[in-house]
Amino acid sequence: MDEAIQSEQQQHLTLVIRKACFGLPTACPSCLPVYIYLKFANVPFDLSYNLTFPDSDHFLSIESTKDKEKLLLLSTSVNFCDVSLDLQHLCSLADQIPYVDTDTYVAYNNEKGGVIESLKEDNIVNLDAGVQNLPEWVSTMAMINSWLSDAILYELWVGSDGSSAHKIYYSDLPWPVGKLLYLKQVHNVKQLLGISKETAERREEEIYRRATMAYQALSTKLGEESFFSDNRQVPTCYIFLPTSLDAFFLGHALITLYALPETSVLRGKLLEQANLVKYADKLKAEFLDAGSSSPDPSSSSVPRRGPSNWGKFRVPVTNCSKPKGQPKRERTQEEKSFRRKAKYFLVTQMVAVLVFLSLLGGSDDTEVDADGDDGFDYDG
C-alpha cells in the first residue's frame, strides 16, 4: 500500500479539543477521553484548541413529552444494547467539540454516537473489537457514561464554586461573554439534572451515592490489573489492553483528581479507592506526561492490535447523517433544467408587470441638483 501517503494522512489527523489546564492536555470531560483514546491507540495526531465555543452543545429541554420521545429515538441510535441511557450522556453527545478532522473529513462528537464511535465505524481506530459486545463491558461503560458523567457535571457546575468550570471553558473569552455563558450553563445543568430548590438536596445525595457505588464497583473490577478489560481475542491467554472504557474512566478520574478543588466531595470519594487513583496516576505518567501528541509508532509500549487498522488508515468519505434536516435529494439534470426555465419564466412575468406599472404610474425623477447649497446641519 502507499504507506508514505497513508503516513502523511495520519499526520494530518487533527484533534480539536478545549484548552489545556490543571496539568492535563484538556480538562473538558467530553474531550479528554478522546485524547486518551488516541494515545492508547498510538495514532499520531496534531492537537488544536478551540477556545471560543464552550457551548457547542445543545442541551435538550425535556419539558415536553415530545422532547422525551425525541430522546428515546436518539437513544436507540446509540450502539449500547438494552441499556437506557441517562439523559446527560445523550445531551453530551450533542456537543460538537471535541472533533477529529483532516481537511475534508470530520468526526464530530454529536454524530454517530461520539467521536470514538465514529473512529470505529470509519475504520480509523478501534480498540474495542474484542469486547464491545460483552454485556459486562457494555454495562460498565453505561455506568461510567451515566452515573459518573452526572457526577462530574454536577460537581463542575453546581457542587463547587465554579472556578474549575470557568477556567476550563471561559478563561479565553472576554469577561462579559464568559460570565453570561457560565450563568446560562449553570441554569441548563440544573434543568438537565432535575435540580430545583425542592429537589436539590435529594438529587445531590443521589448523585454522590451513585458515584460512590460506581467507584466501588470499578475498584473491584480493576483489582490490580493495568486495564479494565481482558482481550478475549486471544482466547488462550488473557491480555489486559486498553479499551474505550479505560479512556472514558481515565478521563473522568483525571479531571476529578486534578481539576476539581481539594474540597470537592466527589474527589474525596474517588480518593477512597486507592487502586483507582494508582491506575489514574500510572496511566497519566505513561501516556499523557511522556512524549508529544504525535508519538513515534515504533516506540509505543502498547502492542499494535489488528482491529485498530491504523496502519491502513485512509480518510473515509462516509454517509454521516446531518443532525438536523432531511438528506438532500439529488436532482437530475432534467429537474435542474426545468427549475431554471421556471425561474426565468416567473422572472420575466414579474419584469413585465413592473414595467407596466412603471409606465402606467411613472416614476419620480430622483435627480437633485446639488450646487453646493449647504443645508442646515449642526456644523453651522
Place this chain on the structure above:
Amino acid sequence: MVEKEDPISEVAEDEEDYDEDEDEEEEEPPVTSQSRMRNDRERMEGLLRRMSSERVPLRVHDVIIKGNNKTKESLIEAEVQALKTVTSMQELLQAATIANARLQKLAIFDSVTVTLDSGPPDLPGTSNVIVEVVESKNRVTGDIGIFTKPEARSWSLESSLKLKNMLGHGDIWDGSLSYGWDQTSEISTGVALPRFMKLVNPVTARVSLLSQDWLKFSSYKEQALGLSLGLLSTRNHDLAYNLSWRTLTDPSQMACKSVRSQLGHNLLSHLKYTFKIDKRNSPLRPTRGFAFVSTSQLGGIFPDYRSVRFIRQEFDLRYALPLGFARAAINFGVAGGVIFPWGGGFVNTPVSLPDRFFLGGNSSPVCSLGGPTSLLGFKTRGLGPSEPRREVGEKAGDAGFDPSSERDFLGGDLAVTAFADLSFDLPLKVLRDSNIHGHAFACAGSLVKLTENSFRDLSFQKYRDSFRRSAGFGLIVPTKLFRMEVNYCYILRQHEHDRAKTGVQFSFSSPL
C-alpha cells in the same frame, strides 16, 4: 451681506409692529384702513430698501417660548441660542430661519412659528422673538417600507414603531423589525437624543439583535447582540462606537476547516469613523459630480485583551462625466479596502470571518457607495479565497456535480474593485419619461488574503493575476417600489472556483 432668500413658509415675520427709529415722530393723521395699509406697505418697502443697502443694527431682547407643554424649555432654548447673539436685522432674519429649521428637524412638533416682535418701548433697537410650537398630538407613529441601511449589503423590508418626545428632551424612541434580501433579520430598539447633557451634537443609541444566515455561501450563521452609540453625525462626518457579542455557529456541520476554527463567541468593540462627501447630482443616476467615502474602523478598544482586534480601512471614489447628449454620462469608480489584526502575534492571527471583505452580488456598483462590495456577474460571496467543505457521500463522480458549490468562501483581507459605466437615455419617449435607461459597464475586482503569513507568497504578478473581470450591458427600470436592473453580463476572467455566470441577471435595490 444680506441674503435675499425666500423665507421658509412657516416663518411668520410680523414687521408691522417694528419701529426702528425712536426719534421718528409719529405724525399719522387719522386715516382710513386703506391709507393705513398703504402706509404700512410704504414702510415695509422702505425697510427692505434699507436692509438691502445697509446693515440695520438690531439686537434681541428676549426669546419667548410658547406651546411647549411636555418639551423641556432648555431643549428649545438650545436650538434657538443663535438668536440671542444677533447684531443686525439681516442676521436676525437668517438666524430665525435657521432656528425654525432646527426645531422642525427635531421631528417632535407639528408646527413651528417664529415671530419677530418689537422690543420694549424703552429699549430702542431691540426685538423680541416669539417661538411658538405645537407639539405632536400623536406621539406614536408606525412605518413600514423598503430601505437601504448603510451597513446592509442590499435592501431590506423594515417595519418600525416610533415614540416621540416621551421624556420631553426631544427623545425619539423606536423599535424596528427588518428582514433583508440576503437572509438577514434584525430586531432592534433605539433612542435618538438631540442634546445629551452638554453635548452639542445629537447622540443616538441602539440595541440590536442581528441574525445573518451565510450557510449557503460560507457554512456559518452569525448572531450578534450589539449596542451602537452614534457619537457624531454631520453631513460629512460620522463617528460611532459599537459593542457586539457575536456568535458564529454551523448547524449544518458542513463547514470547511478554516470556518470550523472560527466558530464560537467573540466580543467586538470598535470605533468607526466615516467621512463622506457626495457632490453628484443624483445617487441613483449620476451624470456629473464626484463622491468620496472613507471608512476607518479600529477594533479592540476594550479593557479585555481577548476582544477582537483589527484595523480596517476602506475607501470609495466616484466620478461622473457628462457626455452632453441623451443624458449620457460615464461613471468611473474605484474602491479598496484592507484589514489586518493587531496585538501580539498578529502576523499569524487570522482576521475574524465576519469582518473580512467579501465581493460579489448583483447590486449596482453605481448606486452602492461605501467600499468594495459588488462585482457584476459574480454571485454573492462568489470570489476570493475558498476552501472545500466537509465531504459527505460519494459526490465527486456524479453528473452535474458542481465543485464550486461545495466550497466555503472565506473572504479576504485586501479588496479592490473598479468599474466604468456608460448610461444613456433610450430613443423611445415613453421610456425616457419613465426614466428607464440603458447602460453598458465593465468591472474588475480582486480579493486576496494577507494574514497568517499569506502576504509573503503574494507577488505583484500574482496579485495582478488575481483580478477578475466582467463586462456587459443592460436596462435600468426605476419604479416606486424597486429599482430594477436587467443586465447581460459576460465574464471575461474568473478563477477556477469562482461562482460566476455569463448570462442575464436581475438585481433589485431600494428606490432611494
